[in-house]
Amino acid sequence: MSFRTVISSPRTWKLVPAILLSVVLALLVLCYAPALREWTLAVLPGPPGARAAKGNAPAEAAAKQKRIRSLQQQLATFTPKKPYIVIDTSNNMIQLRSGEKIVHKAVCSTGSYVLLKAGGNRQWVFKTPRGRFYVQKKEQSPVWHKPDWAFVEEGLPIPPEGAKERYERGVLGDYALHLGDGYMIHGTLYTRLLGMPVTHGCVRLDDETLSLVYRNLGVGSAVFIY
Numbered sequence: 001m002s003f004r005t006v007i008s009s010p011r012t013w014k015l016v017p018a019i020l021l022s023v024v025l026a027l028l029v030l031c032y033a034p035a036l037r038e039w040t041l042a043v044l045p046g047p048p049g050a051r052a053a054k055g056n057a058p059a060e061a062a063a064k065q066k067r068i069r070s071l072q073q074q075l076a077t078f079t080p081k082k083p084y085i086v087i088d089t090s091n092n093m094i095q096l097r098s099g100e101k102i103v104h105k106a107v108c109s110t111g112s113y114v115l116l117k118a119g120g121n122r123q124w125v126f127k128t129p130r131g132r133f134y135v136q137k138k139e140q141s142p143v144w145h146k147p148d149w150a151f152v153e154e155g156l157p158i159p160p161e162g163a164k165e166r167y168e169r170g171v172l173g174d175y176a177l178h179l180g181d182g183y184m185i186h187g188t189l190y191t192r193l194l195g196m197p198v199t200h201g202c203v204r205l206d207d208e209t210l211s212l213v214y215r216n217l218g219v220g221s222a223v224f225i226y
Contacts (some may be wrong), residue, residue: 084222107195142176
């Protein structure tokens with residue numbers, strides 16, 4: 001059968017409308033596929049839980065906001081009402097704060113983490129303790145009571161308690177704030193080393209920062225070290 005015979009066949013002409021309709025539908029699908037998809041998702045039910053998840057989005061957002069407010073309130077309860085200081089031992093930085101406001105920020109020096117051995121089982125690791133502390137005592141023109149490690153470090157014999165060799169003036173600066181267990185916040189003769197981890201565990205400050213801290217903090221003031 002020739003192509004001309006097929007075209008001229010009445011049966012073939014009856015199929016022309018169906019063919020044209022199929023072509024038109026195909027073109028519509030290609031042109032409006034995104035719109036049809038949105039319409040389908042809006043009208044037809046999706047996978048189990050899809051509508052529930054969409055409907056719960058506002059509730060989930062509200063729950064998150066409530067959780068954030070709760071955490072902010074908890075943080076506020078931990079923030080001291082009086083001035084306090086925050087010491088960052090990793091970066092050797094100190095902040096004098098009042099509430100959320102930073103009153104003063106400066107470099108400091110903290111523990112070196114050097115290990116000193118004295119023979120036998122005696123040894124010391126010179127690190128600044130971390131945690132929440134309180135000023136236990138404030139002192140002007142402090143005198144350093146030298147512990148045993150100070151003599152071991154210098155290669156000197158350890159004198160008995162109360163010996164005059166145990167006391168040294170002028171090395172702690174104008175002020176000292178005692179945190180307990182021998183740890184202090186004090187001044188230094190070695191200002192060029194501020195910003196470096198070089199201390200035996202105490203926190204060293206420059207004269208200006210030390211004066212501000214001493215004036216603003218009282219006995220019982222909080223000191224956060226991390």
